[in-house]
Amino acid sequence: MNVKLFELINSLAGHNAAVDACGVALAIATPYLFCALLLYLWFSNRPDDAARRSALAAGEAAVFGLAVNLLIVLFYYHARPFVLGLGTQLVPHAPDSSFPSDHATFLFSIACALCMARSTRGWGVAALVLAFFGSVARVFCGVHFSFDIIGSFGVSAASAAVAFHFSSKGVLGRVNDWAIALYKRLDVKVFGDPGKPFHERVTFAVDFLLKHRAFTVAALLILAFAVRAAKPFTTDRISKDGVLYVYMARDLASGDVDAAFARNPRMPPLYIWMMAEARGMGMDAESAGCWISIIAGSLLLIPVFLIAEMVFGSCSAAAVAGFLVALNPKLISVSGRVMRDSLFLFFLFSALYLLLKALDSERWRGLALWVVAGVVLLFAAAVRTEGVELLGIAALAVMLELSISKLRHRPVGKRAVKWCCGLVCMCLAYYASSLPISASLDGTSSTWAAVDRRIPSYVKGFFRVSAESALKTEDTL
Amino acid sequence: MNTVFSLRLWLIFLRRIMLSCYPAEVAFLLFSRKTFARIKESRALRVVLVFIVCDLAVRAVVFFAGVPFSGRYFLPWTVGFALLAGGGFEPLAEFAATRTRVSKNIVGIVVFCAIAIGYSIKALHPRKDKPWLQAIPAKIRSLTPEEMEPVIISNYMDGRFGYYADTTRLILLQPEKEWALYVQRRRCGGDVQWSQLKRDVGLKGLRGLVFGLNNQRVFIILRVDSHGASSDQVAELESLSCLRVVESYADRKGRRFKLYAFSNSND
Numbered sequence: 001m002n003v004k005l006f007e008l009i010n011s012l013a014g015h016n017a018a019v020d021a022c023g024v025a026l027a028i029a030t031p032y033l034f035c036a037l038l039l040y041l042w043f044s045n046r047p048d049d050a051a052r053r054s055a056l057a058a059g060e061a062a063v064f065g066l067a068v069n070l071l072i073v074l075f076y077y078h079a080r081p082f083v084l085g086l087g088t089q090l091v092p093h094a095p096d097s098s099f100p101s102d103h104a105t106f107l108f109s110i111a112c113a114l115c116m117a118r119s120t121r122g123w124g125v126a127a128l129v130l131a132f133f134g135s136v137a138r139v140f141c142g143v144h145f146s147f148d149i150i151g152s153f154g155v156s157a158a159s160a161a162v163a164f165h166f167s168s169k170g171v172l173g174r175v176n177d178w179a180i181a182l183y184k185r186l187d188v189k190v191f192g193d194p195g196k197p198f199h200e201r202v203t204f205a206v207d208f209l210l211k212h213r214a215f216t217v218a219a220l221l222i223l224a225f226a227v228r229a230a231k232p233f234t235t236d237r238i239s240k241d242g243v244l245y246v247y248m249a250r251d252l253a254s255g256d257v258d259a260a261f262a263r264n265p266r267m268p269p270l271y272i273w274m275m276a277e278a279r280g281m282g283m284d285a286e287s288a289g290c291w292i293s294i295i296a297g298s299l300l301l302i303p304v305f306l307i308a309e310m311v312f313g314s315c316s317a318a319a320v321a322g323f324l325v326a327l328n329p330k331l332i333s334v335s336g337r338v339m340r341d342s343l344f345l346f347f348l349f350s351a352l353y354l355l356l357k358a359l360d361s362e363r364w365r366g367l368a369l370w371v372v373a374g375v376v377l378l379f380a381a382a383v384r385t386e387g388v389e390l391l392g393i394a395a396l397a398v399m400l401e402l403s404i405s406k407l408r409h410r411p412v413g414k415r416a417v418k419w420c421c422g423l424v425c426m427c428l429a430y431y432a433s434s435l436p437i438s439a440s441l442d443g444t445s446s447t448w449a450a451v452d453r454r455i456p457s458y459v460k461g462f463f464r465v466s467a468e469s470a471l472k473t474e475d476t477l
Numbered sequence: 478m479n480t481v482f483s484l485r486l487w488l489i490f491l492r493r494i495m496l497s498c499y500p501a502e503v504a505f506l507l508f509s510r511k512t513f514a515r516i517k518e519s520r521a522l523r524v525v526l527v528f529i530v531c532d533l534a535v536r537a538v539v540f541f542a543g544v545p546f547s548g549r550y551f552l553p554w555t556v557g558f559a560l561l562a563g564g565g566f567e568p569l570a571e572f573a574a575t576r577t578r579v580s581k582n583i584v585g586i587v588v589f590c591a592i593a594i595g596y597s598i599k600a601l602h603p604r605k606d607k608p609w610l611q612a613i614p615a616k617i618r619s620l621t622p623e624e625m626e627p628v629i630i631s632n633y634m635d636g637r638f639g640y641y642a643d644t645t646r647l648i649l650l651q652p653e654k655e656w657a658l659y660v661q662r663r664r665c666g667g668d669v670q671w672s673q674l675k676r677d678v679g680l681k682g683l684r685g686l687v688f689g690l691n692n693q694r695v696f697i698i699l700r701v702d703s704h705g706a707s708s709d710q711v712a713e714l715e716s717l718s719c720l721r722v723v724e725s726y727a728d729r730k731g732r733r734f735k736l737y738a739f740s741n742s743n744d
Contacts, residue, residue: 024603308560311560328596333600390528461544
């Protein structure tokens with residue numbers, strides 16, 4: 001019957017992408033929603049502390065429930081459906097014991113505990129419905145049997161009853177009282193008025209963040225890093241290009257530079273070098289490549305935030321831009337894998353920010369900014385050769401700015417000299433910093449150059465390639 | 478006909494640009510008219526716009542030059558687009574607040590929560606669309622003694638077969654070209670260049686090569702769906718007596734593979 005029920009629910013999986021996505025979303029996201037609900041109840045600030053006490057009891061119920069599960073797993077093992085070769089598996093999972101479901105226990109424990117307290121009964125009923133769908137979604141995704149969920153409900157109901165009973169009595173009651181009193185004391189210190197409603201508290205927190213740029217950037221960095229660091233757990237394979245990077249890094253780490261670049265002579269060396277260096281420190285090349293991408297992808301937020309702040313002149317718009325970049329699925333996807341794009345984007349946008357600062361600088365000392373922009377841009381080009389494009393873009397931007405000044409009858413003489421000197425400095429810095437890299441690759445099979453040698457062939461191809469052959473290239477991809 | 482006059486190529490290019498940005502950013506940008514009107518004199522805005530336009534122009538040149546083009550090439554545009562979309566949030570929140578009589582802060586919280594949940598699900602959705610990419614090398618590895626490096630011959634060349642099977646000995650097989658066999662020589666301009674192994678092509682040549690690799694574990698991974706070998710070619714290959722089918726693999730997108738092992742070893 002267990003298998004039949006499982007097959008009944010799981011047979012709906014794998015037929016429709018939208019249904020699958022809903023099922024996976026329910027199976028994965030519901031615990032986070034429940035955590036958000038508990039936080040809301042804690043901070044909702046009702047005068048009698050009933051909601052806060054109920055949230056505490058719900059959290060304790062979840063801990064009790066999961067502890068009971070741990071004990072059960074010690075004495076009883078039941079294989080998961082995918083281990084037995086049953087059904088369609090939509091989410092990855094370790095092949096540990098199936099009974100009871102930790103997810104379902106977590107959800108039902110919280111829901112049951114909230115139902116038991118009068119002040120949060122409404123939330124509890126809603127949570128119970130969501131817990132039901134969240135748990136069924138685990139069966140739908142092929143990682144649990146139906147009886148695992150039923151067993152979890154039993155464990156949850158018992159642990160919720162225990163937690164609810166003891167949340168205001170004995171040692172647990174005293175710990176809860178102490179936690180609430182401590183929070184209230186901190187609350188008065190931070191907000192001043194302890195009676196502030198929830199949305200005013202959120203506004204206060206947001207205003208605080210926006211007034212303190214460093215906190216905003218730090219919060220966005222934490223968010224970006226968290227999602228990027230989670231990405232490798234959801235991907236079961238290395239990227240196609242990643243294989244080449246790993247092989248090259250292994251060759252470099254073993255000191256065989258020639259063999260490394262013989263695999264792809266025009267490969268820009270910086271990302272590979274960083275992977276090889278990390279390998280030298282005891283990390284394997286694949287993890288090193290992944291971590292470099294995660295860190296660079298998270299740090300990308302800093303130049304994006306600073307550029308947006310310069311463009312819009314407001315911290316809130318910059319924070320929104322940072323938020324969109326922090327959670328952009330495409331950027332997360334390239335950041336959590338062995339790919340060089342995140343490192344390239346970090347250097348490219350850092351160079352763009354320095355260029356904007358250099359253009360804004362009215363003093364001759366600003367030339368240093370042009371030089372730094374050139375060096376950072378070289379780093380970008382040493383990750384992806386496309387980086388060199390920013391030199392051309394900088395020249396275009398300077399010409400545009402001078403033309404606008406001329407059209408508006410503003411004096412351009414001094415500014416034109418300064419910007420042209422700046423551009424020359426940027427190009428020289430770019431070229432000069434490429435020399436040590438070129439020197440270290442001299443005599444090896446590497447053909448990397450600071451200026452992409454494929455540019456003439458692209459231009460020639462643009463004028464000569466027929467649409468049919470371009471379409472054929474597209475079709476083969 | 479030149480590439481820039483091909484409507485189909487333009488549609489593919491525009492589709493790729495559109496796929497590089499997300500609905501929330503498009504919605505923000507639609508509401509950012511007021512913000513841009515306020516900052517239209519900003520030099521930083523002009524430079525960022527020049528950067529985005531030039532970047533797209535360069536990408537267009539590369540795309541229309543007929544070079545293999547990955548969606549990742551649009552990532553600078555993706556970041557630039559998100560950067561500009563940042564200016565649209567406040568007008569959007571104001572608009573929604575006046576229409577729904579809900580405070581701007583609540584609108585903000587709801588919008589950000591929706592984006593955070595939607596984007597996180599999209600970004601962290603587990604990808605399991607090519608299970609054979611690891612299952613086939615795992616099978617090969619299980620059939621090969623630990624100290625030996627297997628030889629993989631395939632009409633679908635993906636370096637990950639070798640990576641997961643712990644071998645660098647990959648040979649490209651082209652049944653449509655009379656079973657021609659190629660080995661990777663070098664890369665040039667992003668493309669892998671292959672050199673033909675033998676002139677005497679045909680199944681005989683393949684058989685000869687395998688027996689030349691005496692005492693090695695040789696496997697053939699044959700893609701057998703509409704993009705791979707035809708049923709006639711599969712039958713022709715399976716007529717070799719020294720070959721046995723190990724396992725068949727398929728995924729939800731209809732890609733089908735067959736793993737063959739050669740019994741050429743002396744052990």
